[in-house]
Amino acid sequence: MLNNEPKLLKDVLLYENGHIRRTKHILMVHSLTKSIGSEEGLTLEQQQIVQSAAILHDIAIKKCKRKYNDASIEKQKLECIPVAKKFLKACNYVPSYTEKILNLIYHHHDYGAYKGIEHQVLIEADLIVNCLENRNHKEKAADVAIHFHTRTGKELLHKLMETKEFPAFNTLCDTVQETDDMHSIY
Numbered sequence: 001m002l003n004n005e006p007k008l009l010k011d012v013l014l015y016e017n018g019h020i021r022r023t024k025h026i027l028m029v030h031s032l033t034k035s036i037g038s039e040e041g042l043t044l045e046q047q048q049i050v051q052s053a054a055i056l057h058d059i060a061i062k063k064c065k066r067k068y069n070d071a072s073i074e075k076q077k078l079e080c081i082p083v084a085k086k087f088l089k090a091c092n093y094v095p096s097y098t099e100k101i102l103n104l105i106y107h108h109h110d111y112g113a114y115k116g117i118e119h120q121v122l123i124e125a126d127l128i129v130n131c132l133e134n135r136n137h138k139e140k141a142a143d144v145a146i147h148f149h150t151r152t153g154k155e156l157l158h159k160l161m162e163t164k165e166f167p168a169f170n171t172l173c174d175t176v177q178e179t180d181d182m183h184s185i186y
């Protein structure tokens with residue numbers, strides 16, 4: 001199977017070896033990328049490319065922590081391409097897809113440089129999840145709002161900014177609190 005996204009997701013989760021925070025982050029960014037991309041009218045090919053980039057967007061963090069004890073953006077840019085290439089090759093990605101996916105991964109922190117709708121969708125999905133993972137999610141959402149340009153991303157972010165104070169998303173998942181406030185973020 002060419003461009004095998006289901007295998008890519010499985011392979012990356014296995015690589016993360018049960019690391020809870022990164023596993024949750026990958027699953028959430030992948031899911032949100034799919035939703036925002038679809039709502040924004042991406043083609044099937046664009047969807048496949050950006051969803052695959054979402055799975056791989058933070059793939060360099062593990063290696064950077066081991067190699068440098070530093071997963072800064074600069075270090076991730078040094079390491080992300082060769083690591084991501086191995087995963088894409090194992091999942092039979094064609095060269096045209098691979099090139100675009102690697103480009104999205106490399107630039108996913110470059111908020112000011114618009115590189116197409118797929119790039120924007122990935123940025124917004126990642127930033128929304130980062131907000132959900134932050135205890136001060138409302139302040140974080142307000143800080144990153146300037147980077148949002150799609151109708152769907154803005155809608156989701158503004159809903160997050162309107163919510164009452166509640167524990168960050170990870171804490172909610174861990175404690176399984178069923179409150180009305182909790183449902184406001186779904």
Ligand SMILES: [Fe+2]
Pocket residue numbers: 025029057058126
């Ligand atoms: Fe991320």
